[in-house]
Amino acid sequence: MLRPLALAVGLAPMIMPLTAQAQDAEPRRPSLQVLESIIETRDPEIRVEAVDHDRISARRIDIVDEDGVIRMTLAAETPAPIIDGIQYRRAFGVSGLILYDEKGSERGGFGVADVDGGMAVLALDHPAMDAIGWRVSPDGSVAFSINQAPPLIRDPGLGDRLVPGVETSTRIRLSVAADGTPAVALADKADRTRVRMTVTPEGYGAIEFLNAAGEVIHVLAPEADATP
Template identity: 65%
Template sequence: MRTTGRVLMALAAVLTTTVWAAEPAAPRRPSVEQLQPLIVNRAPQTRVDTPDRERITARRLDIVDDNGVIRMTLSGQTPAPIIDGIQYKRAFNVAGMVLYDDKGSERGGFGTADVNGGMAVLALDHPAMDAIGWRVSPDGEVRFSINQAPPLVREPKLDNRLVPGVQTPTRITLIVGSNGTPAIALNDAQDRARLRLTVTPEGYGAIEFLDAQGRVVQTLAPEADAARR
């Protein structure tokens, strides 16, 4: 941990004091020459064939509370989600950590999803539905969503357990598109974006008002308006 801390501090020092490599139409980045002294290993070990005595090698690690309830699971293939005592299929495998409440229901987690190209995900949950979620997609899009809490619906045919996936609107979405365009959208109760803050391709800040069909009905962009005069 101390060695890792030194590497991170060194990297932070380089990134905050360096003169960035100047490349036309390219993102700002440190040069290879600046990164070279920070490289520890170009081919680090990423898998273990046989366990050794210096670390724990396992497919799954469970952390329990004083009552024996699993409160955290770390796994290369996280278990399917448990909601109010019933386990449901997961849409795709996620390697990472899952958090549970004192009843054993999944309440969040983070990891990498086994989808084409790979995806990094993080979520914190309402009792039976995602509450907030981060997603870093293979195409470079980064999305953060905040969902309204759904009503808690119980089903007698499921022993009066909570029903997962009750539809609820996403009320706030923050996104940086794969092309770098940022936007913050505020949605109505029908999950329709009605107000959006964004930056135009020309670099002007803008506020867009949308109708129920998703059409922009008014745009406020004072700087852009001034530039057109």
């Protein structure tokens, strides 16, 4: 019965230095030669000698690329979204910054929505719909969501352009409700919440498992279960 223990103790001095050596080893990095090959300049422009104006007042400012394509728009209010060459009505007015890809399609932005009380919003987009989004609502609630990429569908009636708003699932939702209740929810492909992590009103951490009908079928709350 002593031999396995003796063997383990005998090997420990050999293993320990190797572990320490592995921890002390430098992480893998690009070689200097590789870095030199991608350097644009060692003297980048990081400041201007003098500003043209102390203040600029404008309803809209467009930043364009070398081909004249609008790649960024700062506006109040922002233009309606462009998806694959077609412009659609926005759900609500937003003042802020919009980002576009090389074809002029909207791919994200952030701003303040013109809803009662004001709502701060930020989104980064799949080619034809939101991919991730943040909302800070007037009631004090905060939400962050991650959407599964929907299939890219083209319609001959749109000139074979991409169809916006194709149904998909919001697979992850992180939120803090207006009353302060936090939650992390995971959904299946049919957009049904199947797992939810939260903190109960009593202050206990809990993980809830839900069935396809949205009913909680099992709860893990070790601290709550241990309380007499």
